[in-house]
Amino acid sequence: MQEQELFAKMSHTILKGEIEEAGELARKAVEMKIDPIVAVNNGYTKGLDEVGRLFRTGEYFLPDLVAAGEAMKHALDVFDPFLKSRKTEKKLMGTVVLGTVEGDFHDIGKGIVGSMLVAAGFEVIDLGVNVSAQKFLNAVKELKPDILGMSALLTTTMPNQKKVIELLEEAQERQNVKVMVGGAAVTNKWAMEISADAYGEDAMAAVTVSEQFAATSVKNQANLTPTINRIRM
Amino acid sequence: MNLKRNIRSIQPKLKMDVLSPDDIAKIHEAALEIMEDVGVRFPSEKALNILEQAGAQIDRSRMIAKIPSTVVMDAIDKAPAHYTLAGRDMSNDLALDGKHCYLSTDGCGIEVYDLETGIKRSSSKKDIEDSALITDYQDCIAFYWGPMVSAQDVPAEVRPLHELEAAFTHTTKHIQPETIITEPIAKYAIEMGAAIVGGIQELRRHPIFSVMQCSTDPLGQDKGSLEASLVSAEAGVPTGFMPMPMSCATAPATLAGNLVITTVDSLSPLVLIQIAHPGAPVFFAAAPTAMDLRTGGYTGGGPEDHLMAIAFNQICAFYNIPLSMGAYATGAKEPDWQAAVDNSFAGLMPVLSHTALLTGVGLLYGSQILSYQQMIMDCEIYDIIKKLAEGIEVNEETLAVDVIKRVGVGGNFLAEKHTRKHMHNIWQPVVFDRTPYDAWEAGGKKGAYSKATAKAKWILANHKPTPLESALQKELKRIIRAAEKELIR
Numbered sequence A: 001m002q003e004q005e006l007f008a009k010m011s012h013t014i015l016k017g018e019i020e021e022a023g024e025l026a027r028k029a030v031e032m033k034i035d036p037i038v039a040v041n042n043g044y045t046k047g048l049d050e051v052g053r054l055f056r057t058g059e060y061f062l063p064d065l066v067a068a069g070e071a072m073k074h075a076l077d078v079f080d081p082f083l084k085s086r087k088t089e090k091k092l093m094g095t096v097v098l099g100t101v102e103g104d105f106h107d108i109g110k111g112i113v114g115s116m117l118v119a120a121g122f123e124v125i126d127l128g129v130n131v132s133a134q135k136f137l138n139a140v141k142e143l144k145p146d147i148l149g150m151s152a153l154l155t156t157t158m159p160n161q162k163k164v165i166e167l168l169e170e171a172q173e174r175q176n177v178k179v180m181v182g183g184a185a186v187t188n189k190w191a192m193e194i195s196a197d198a199y200g201e202d203a204m205a206a207v208t209v210s211e212q213f214a215a216t217s218v219k220n221q222a223n224l225t226p227t228i229n230r231i232r233m
Numbered sequence B: 001m002n003l004k005r006n007i008r009s010i011q012p013k014l015k016m017d018v019l020s021p022d023d024i025a026k027i028h029e030a031a032l033e034i035m036e037d038v039g040v041r042f043p044s045e046k047a048l049n050i051l052e053q054a055g056a057q058i059d060r061s062r063m064i065a066k067i068p069s070t071v072v073m074d075a076i077d078k079a080p081a082h083y084t085l086a087g088r089d090m091s092n093d094l095a096l097d098g099k100h101c102y103l104s105t106d107g108c109g110i111e112v113y114d115l116e117t118g119i120k121r122s123s124s125k126k127d128i129e130d131s132a133l134i135t136d137y138q139d140c141i142a143f144y145w146g147p148m149v150s151a152q153d154v155p156a157e158v159r160p161l162h163e164l165e166a167a168f169t170h171t172t173k174h175i176q177p178e179t180i181i182t183e184p185i186a187k188y189a190i191e192m193g194a195a196i197v198g199g200i201q202e203l204r205r206h207p208i209f210s211v212m213q214c215s216t217d218p219l220g221q222d223k224g225s226l227e228a229s230l231v232s233a234e235a236g237v238p239t240g241f242m243p244m245p246m247s248c249a250t251a252p253a254t255l256a257g258n259l260v261i262t263t264v265d266s267l268s269p270l271v272l273i274q275i276a277h278p279g280a281p282v283f284f285a286a287a288p289t290a291m292d293l294r295t296g297g298y299t300g301g302g303p304e305d306h307l308m309a310i311a312f313n314q315i316c317a318f319y320n321i322p323l324s325m326g327a328y329a330t331g332a333k334e335p336d337w338q339a340a341v342d343n344s345f346a347g348l349m350p351v352l353s354h355t356a357l358l359t360g361v362g363l364l365y366g367s368q369i370l371s372y373q374q375m376i377m378d379c380e381i382y383d384i385i386k387k388l389a390e391g392i393e394v395n396e397e398t399l400a401v402d403v404i405k406r407v408g409v410g411g412n413f414l415a416e417k418h419t420r421k422h423m424h425n426i427w428q429p430v431v432f433d434r435t436p437y438d439a440w441e442a443g444g445k446k447g448a449y450s451k452a453t454a455k456a457k458w459i460l461a462n463h464k465p466t467p468l469e470s471a472l473q474k475e476l477k478r479i480i481r482a483a484e485k486e487l488i489r
């Protein structure tokens, strides 16, 4: 297969949300010794751009977007070891640790936010639902993410977002991570009250603020690898 | 002044089906297959032990129970088809007899359009008192569900008990909280209920509250909810589980597939309850919907919801267990055209399929914002639906042949005795605006919303529900204090 043909196919797998195929083509690229960054930029990202355009014009729906994100993730997983070995540690927009707070089992919104962040080029580590403050803290310590995202849908579990922030402060980890909060019950006012860095009213907003964090992040500026174009809504 | 009126339930004559018996059988079989092959997550050791003893195959590490169809059917056969949801005032008892439909409030909102200022604000315990008081007055509303909003001004650990207190003291109608979701809270709630009716045995005979849980779709339940329902069922307090599968997100995109998830998630916990406490009063509940394809939001309204409302009631009738269906509950942000369209359909469809319990009126934005005006206007929608569903009675008296002969060609029926006898059956609006144009303009162009505002204010100012004896009020407070001591760390 020609390189150009492979790139076109990569783009197509994203466009059609063909998750397995996206991974296979990435393995093919590795075999063909194609630079992963080039494959991502000339292949998959083209598909993502098109998906973004189709979503904007109303032809694509959220499930198309989520499937595109999943396909992208699959491809990136294949490239991951190669990118790491080249010491391009911060290859992406940044890392986001995501979870729904303790006592709360709502995960649809968090899942959508996660997929959109993946589609936007972030590495997302999803801790799941009912995540304790301690578990969030441990994840921040161990994974050193750029952004910590907490979802809460219940007025009874919102205070747990505050608890996590306090714990981060106690452990002197607060300054190392941007905290984003969201979920049906959460408001901008609440986010300010608990000194979160950002509030995401919906998944689009969550992506936008994360991108702003990425743009201003020192870690990222020091990084010479190209960033991946994002889906723009 | 106590302005109490009798509850206006609906005895529908009109009947609408969307599934054939064959369709119902297919969905039933698919649900059994899923429960047996894939299983359902019951993240409670207690629940898993009960299911295991009955013959379910348990995966302890994933807390999943695979339940053979024979176990499901044996258990479900034990559930009563009919029973009563009691009111603090016995004239407010609701007979779940397969013939009546009863309306409730919607529940667990988090914000309120303030009745005085019109501004959106956080909900508090006072809003529960006010909305329970309006419920007590409105003859359309048969029971108080939710509570309508969360009492965010009291400690979260004991919030459900404060909410229950506010409801018990402001209405004598049946109360069905959706917030009794841990075993300790359930025990205190039972203590409160028992105190009011005069003991735990009396509560069994006269359950003045029942408990609604949420399922964790797809194919899952919540630990606290399961354990709370087990202790409730043991005390004879009716309990049910409400899945809200969203097609495309927590259920397949197809409605039949969604109905399979709805059936499994609503049925499987009832199997558990019947194994543990055979014959305990239980109900089905559901609020299936489709995801909004652009935002991923819970739509709360839309043709899919209405179809599934009818379909799921047919499925519940097949199991012969009453259903509580998510009705009304518009996705609109204000009491506007969208809210009216949504709630007219969402109210009508479950009634046309003879659903026992309809939850419920008064919240906007996918059950998040309370509007007192919407509460009143939803009652009006219900009133129209009642008239519709009760159909047309045809007999000698209603055919009125004698009267027609007497009036004859070109006359009118205004002064006829027959007219005065039957005119009260003609639907009369409370908030619909039917004033002549000029009068409407001169009166400041006031429509339904203004009338609903005035009506809500009037009820709050004038209606005084039968108070709970002061000794009992004190007892409720004592129970809450004891709960605070135990549960607030």
Ligand code: B1M
Pocket: A103, A104, A105, A106, A107, A108, A109, A110, A112, A113, A148, A149, A150, A151, A152, A153, A154, A155, A156, A180, A181, A182, A183, A184, A185, A199, A200, A201, A202, A203, A204, A206, B107, B108, B109, B110, B150, B178, B179, B180, B181, B212, B213, B214, B215, B216, B217, B218, B222, B225, B242, B243, B244, B250, B295, B296, B297, B298, B365, B366, B367, B368
């Ligand atoms: C990190 O940065 C970010 C940034 C942005 C972020 C973000 C994080 N997280 C979210 N966002 C934002 O982006 C997303 C995409 O645009 C958005 O996410 P959302 O999650 O808001 O939106 C989703 C895409 C779609 N929306 C949803 O998925 C939630 C819809 C509603 C109807 C809802 C659902 C579906 C469910 N529920 Co629940 N539920 C309700 C909800 C009412 C509502 N209209 O929101 C709400 C939140 N629930 C409520 C309740 C009471 C409960 N629920 C419960 C259970 C459930 C189900 C399991 C049945 C189900 C969840 C299924 C699941 N797998 O998630 C129970 C609690 C269980 C628990 N411990 O968590 C239970 C307690 C009911 C019970 N008795 O068991 C109410 C809360 C009241 C309160 N006082 O807070 C409620 C408002 C509905 C109601 N009125 O009853 C944004 O908020």
